[in-house]
Amino acid sequence: MTETNTDTLVTIVGGGVHGVHLAVRLLQADLIDVCELQILDPTGLLESFRRKCRQCGMVEFRSPFVHHVGTDPFSLRDFARERGREDELRSTTVGAERPTASLFFDHAEWLCDQYGIESTLLDARATDIKNNQGNVEIETTQGCISSQWCLLAVGHGRSFTYPEWARELVSTEPVTHVWEPTFDPNTIDETSTVGIVGGGITAAQLATMLTQPGRDIVLFARSPFRVETLEASTDWMHFSGITEKLHSRPPASRAREELVAEARYDGTMPPYVFRRLQRALKQEQIELERSEITVATEAGGTVVTTCRDGSAFCLDKLVCATGFGSQYDNELFRHLRRESTLQTGYRGAPVLDDDTLRWMRQDGTPSRIAVSGVAAQQVLGPFARNVIGARRAGELIAGLLESELKMKQRGVSRPEI
Ligand SMILES: Cc1cc2nc3c(=O)[nH]c(=O)nc-3n(C[C@H](O)[C@H](O)[C@H](O)COP(=O)(O)OP(=O)(O)OC[C@H]3O[C@@H](n4cnc5c(N)ncnc54)[C@H](O)[C@@H]3O)c2cc1C
Known part of the structure; x- marks a missing residue:
């Protein structure tokens, strides 16, 4: 000191x-x-x-x-x-x-x-x-x-989360998280094949931002997209009445935590982001893989992923947009x-x-x-x-x-x- x-x-x-x-x-x-x-x-x-x-x-x-x-x-x-x-x-x-x-x-x-x-x-x-x-x-x-x-x-x-299969690859060059302080989308090569994992607003924004001629983008989103304007019902924005529901439960309790988790529209995206994503999918600027990655292996600067549906991809970069911890x-x-x-x-x-x-x-x-x-x-x-x-x-x-x-x-x- x-x-x-x-x-x-x-x-x-x-x-x-x-x-x-x-x-x-x-x-x-x-x-x-x-x-x-x-x-x-x-x-x-x-x-x-x-x-x-x-x-x-x-x-x-x-x-x-x-x-x-x-x-x-x-x-x-x-x-x-x-x-x-x-x-x-x-x-x-x-x-x-x-x-x-x-x-x-x-x-x-x-x-x-x-x-x-x-x-x-x-x-x-x-x-x-x-x-x-x-x-x-x-x-x-x-x-x-x-x-x-x-x-x-x-x-x-x-505090941010990686999927289970990525844990051992975290320190390797091709695999990263969008919130890693060292991640810079501008350093991704123009002609590389990029995988993005996630189905919410962050994954969708990142995927649409990275599209450009010569670059292949694969979006790994295992669940259907959900569209919501905001992150929860606007009732919660008034901080009166509805927060009593929380306050009637013990402080720092599981009951309060679950109520907040239920109220949050996590993993959703607002309509304007969804429209952009749909456009990019329609124009085949982004390939959508509706399955979940089960195994990922580093191979000479690239990463090879195998999905639950049996499909496999060889990617130059794999970015996890899988949320905060x-x-x-x-x-x-x-x-x-x-x-x-x-x-x-x-x-x-x-x-x-x-x-x-x-x-x-x-x-x-x-x-x-x-x-x-x-x-x-x-x-x-x-x-x-x-x-x-x-x-x-x-x-x-x-x-x-x-x-x-x-x-x-x-x-x-x-x-x-
Ligand atoms: C991409 C993105 C988009 C978002 N868009 C919206 C939106 O449109 N509207 C909206 O209302 N909300 C939005 N949010 C949610 C929210 O507004 C942001 O997450 C906001 O940054 C939260 O502010 P914060 O100050 O709590 O956290 P942060 O912005 O993360 O700031 C916390 C700060 O604390 C510092 N810190 C941490 N630990 C220490 C320590 N031990 N000592 C000293 N400093 C420390 C960090 O360096 C950091 O600068 C968005 C969030 C994200 C990630």
Whole structure:
């Protein structure tokens, strides 16, 4: 451990959509000053999400323009209008227009500039967190930070899933996962034969992005495609009423986890992606293999796959678009599960307070650590990971800090936590 910084009021671990939104919200509400805030992220603000969008060829968002990292729903639309970029708000058959990825990120960058958020960024990974009496000590790759509050917004981290048959091939050159930090679709040879495994939005976007004359694309999708505009019913976007269904079950429980899993339309794709895929299939730019790979063998820089239906393929590259791993399995959460006094439940889910998202300690008292993002899905439901989920988490966490900071200003004392 090197030096210790003791001035921070709020430390946000993770500078993705959730971390940036929390920062914007707290600064905009004047709850904290920019010099009292620190964001830790070794990849830079929003960089990890930007990379994922590039890696799967996502040029348009699935969610409407009112979902962005700011707090005023119309801020992104006004940003587009003021810059003559209305054509980057793409129409949909259902609901509001959706922003292009470049518009979304430019707007986010503009907001970060407005609030000086880049200046709060420390290029460091949090490796351990301890909730002491009245403060939180965050051990990082750049030393130890002492902060009054710690907000965790770490996303899935590097947790993503490979199919069973790919496990031994993971470190070989031809087999990769779309979310591997080293995967770059632009380095795939123009004349190569590329296999993509998966049947959801990521696989479909990647396959259609990679089509070009001279390149063969095989899409391995074992189940029929399912089309859904969003990732769950819009009822879950209102975070009232319906989330009571979750809250009536024990926190961090199997019952809550199953309810969220049932509510999520995982493995689906929105209509505009499906249309593009259908077009590419019709024009034979993509070959569809409706079977499941059972065996894959590396052979001199290529990979040979055999499917359940007996068909075989020799591929120069095989990219798995088979989803994320557990939402509670990023490195930091795994460490905290083993080493801290924070309470966890089913499959390592954090036990969070439903009203404030504070992580509860094993003795039943709330810690000074709150959680935003996919790991808060047992409180917020299937949209917890999404941009709209960041907004809801932001409301709850800002409400918590507002009351705690006000109490402190008034000198109201409370047993130290
Ligand atoms: C391709 C794709 C498209 C999507 N499209 C949409 C959409 O259209 N609409 C929508 O609402 N949602 C969408 N989502 C879902 C969601 O909005 C994104 O996943 C979003 O990136 C989640 O934000 P996050 O901040 O939780 O996680 P991330 O963006 O993953 O950010 C987490 C950050 O935490 C950092 N971090 C992790 N561990 C540590 C640590 N120990 N110390 C310090 N930093 C750490 C990481 O480096 C990372 O920068 C999409 C997701 C993907 C993958």
